Amino acid sequence: MQPFSRFLVYFLAVARHCSIRKAAEDLNIAGSAINRHILLGEQQLQTPLFERLPSGMRLTATGELLYGCAQRWVKDLDDLNRQIEDLKGIRHGQVDLLAPEALSRTFLPELVCRMKVSHPGVILNMTIRDNQSIPVALLAGKGDIALVLDPEDMRDLTVIARMSFPLGFICRPDHPLAKLPAIRLTQCAEYDMVVPEAPLALASVFTRLVDAGRVTPHVAARANNVQMIISLVTTGIGIGFLSYLDVMSEVRKGDLVFVPLLGPHVPHLTLALVHDRTRQLSRTTQVVENVIEEIMRLNMN
Template sequence: MRHLTTFRVIDVVARTGSIRRAAESLALTPSAVQRRVSGFETEIGQQIFERLATGVRLNAAGELVVHHIREEFAGTERLRSRLSDLEGVRRGHVSIACSQALAPHFLPDEIAAYRADFPQVTFDVRVLDHLAAIDAVEDYSVDLALVYGVEDMPAIDIIAAVRQDIAMVVARDHPLAGAGEARLRHLLDYPLALPLRSFEGRRLLDRSMARKGFAVAPQLESNSFEFLKAYVARTDAVTIQIPVGAPDRGGDAPVVSVPIAERDLAPGMLTLRQLKGRTLSVAAARFADQIRATLQQRFAA
C-alpha cells in the first residue's frame, strides 16, 4: 500500500492549501512533498493543483482525485478493522464530529465505556458546528456526526434521531432554579446570555420569541456553551442548552437546567449521521450502534 503514502501527502496539501504547511504537518521537507505531488501528476497525466502566489488550490481534476483518495482511506480503514476482527483483536479507529453540547459529558462517557471493552480502538473527536460537522462527513474527514439541528440532506443518512427540548440554564441560587417548568415570558425578567444565531437552539428561541412578539436583545453572546454556563453561574443571567449538555438538576454543579414549556418553544432533533452509501469500519459501526442504543434509552421516551 505504498501509494497510500503519496495519497496522504496529497490529502494534507489539499487540506492546508500549502506545500510548506503540508511539509511541516508531515515532518517532511517541502521539496519531498513537491516531488510526491509532481510524481503523481506525471503518473496520471494531469495537474491537480493550481499554483498560486499564496499556496496551492485544487483544480477540477484535483477535486476528483482527493474524493477518490478519501474513499480509499475509508476503505483501507474498513479492511484493517475487519482483518483485526478476524484475528480476534478488536482494533480500529473511529472519527466523529459533534456539537458542543455533546463534548463535556455525553461523548466522553460513551468513548470511555467503549474503550473499556475495546481498549485498542483509537478515537478522533472534533467539536464543530452542525454544518461544519456535516461537511466533515461528506469529505471523509470523519466517520460519524452527532449533531443538533440539521435538516435532511440527500447525501447523509440518519442512523439515530432523538428529540431534544430546549432548557434554560441558571445559577443554582437563581429565582427560577426551583421552577418545574419555565415560560418564555419568565426569561424577559433577566439578562440573556445566549449562543450565537448560528446555533440551532438560538434559532429556535428567536423564532419562538418573534411569534410571541417578544423583542429582547441578549446582554451577552458567545460561541461557547461552557463560557455561557460559567457566566450565568456568576450572575442572574439566563442561557439555554439542550438536555444532553445541560447540567443535572440533582447534581452539585453551580448551574441547573429548567425545562422550557413545549407550548412556548418547539423541540429540535439530535441526530447521529453518516455518509449515505458508505460502509463504516467495524469499530465505527460498533460505536454507532452503542451511541444509538444510549440515545434511545435516555431520550427516546
C-alpha cells in the same frame, strides 16, 4: 498496507502541505524525486494538477477532483484493514467520530469513559466541527460516524438513532424559577436574562419565541458562547436560555437547575447519530454506535 503508487503518495503529500519542500521533509524523500513523479503524473493525465505559485503549490480543478478521490481511496483502504482485523478477531482498532462542540462538555466524555471500560483497546478519534459542516465532512470520508444536531438533508446518510432535548431556562438552585417543573416565556419576562447571540443556533430560536409570544425580555447580558452563558448564570447575572444538552453536567452536579419551556412554538433540539449509507462499517465502529445508542436511551429516560 500501502497499495498506492509512489505518485499518489507524493501527490497527497504535496496537496496536504501545499509545498514540495514540506512534502519532501514529511516523507523524507528528495524534493526532486517528488517533483519528477508529479510531472510524470500530469503528463500521463495530460493536464496540470497544481498551480506552481511563488507561495507554493495550489491544486487545480483537476487536482481537487483527484485529491477528493484519493482521500476516499485511503479511507476505503482503512475500512478494509479494520474489517480484516475484525475477521482475525483482533480486539482493538480506531474509530473516527465527528461531533459538534455542544457535545464536548458532557456527552463525549461519557462516551469515552464507557468505551474505556467496555472496550479499552478501541481508540476514539474525535473531531469537533461546526455542526453544519459535519454531514459534508462525513460524506467526504473524514469520519466513520457522526453526531449531528438538528439534521436537515439526510438523503445520503443513514440515521441510526435520534434523541430530543428540551429547550428552557437555566438558573441557580436558589432562584424562584428553580422550584417550578416547567415555565412559559411570559413568566420569565420579569427576570434578568442572559440571551444567546449568533452564531449560536439558539439565538434565532429565542428571537422567534419572543416575537411569537409578544414578550419583551429584560436582557441583562448577551453571549455567543454556551460556557459564557453558564458562567454568567452561575454568578447570578440572570437566567439563561439554553437546551438541556448544554447543561447536563451542571444539572447533574446540582450547580444549576434546568426548567423546560412550555408553549406551542417551543421546538426541541434533536441529536442524530448518522453514517454514510454507501459505506460498510467495521464491527469496531458498530460497537461504538451501540454505546452511543445506549447513552441516548439512558438520557431519554
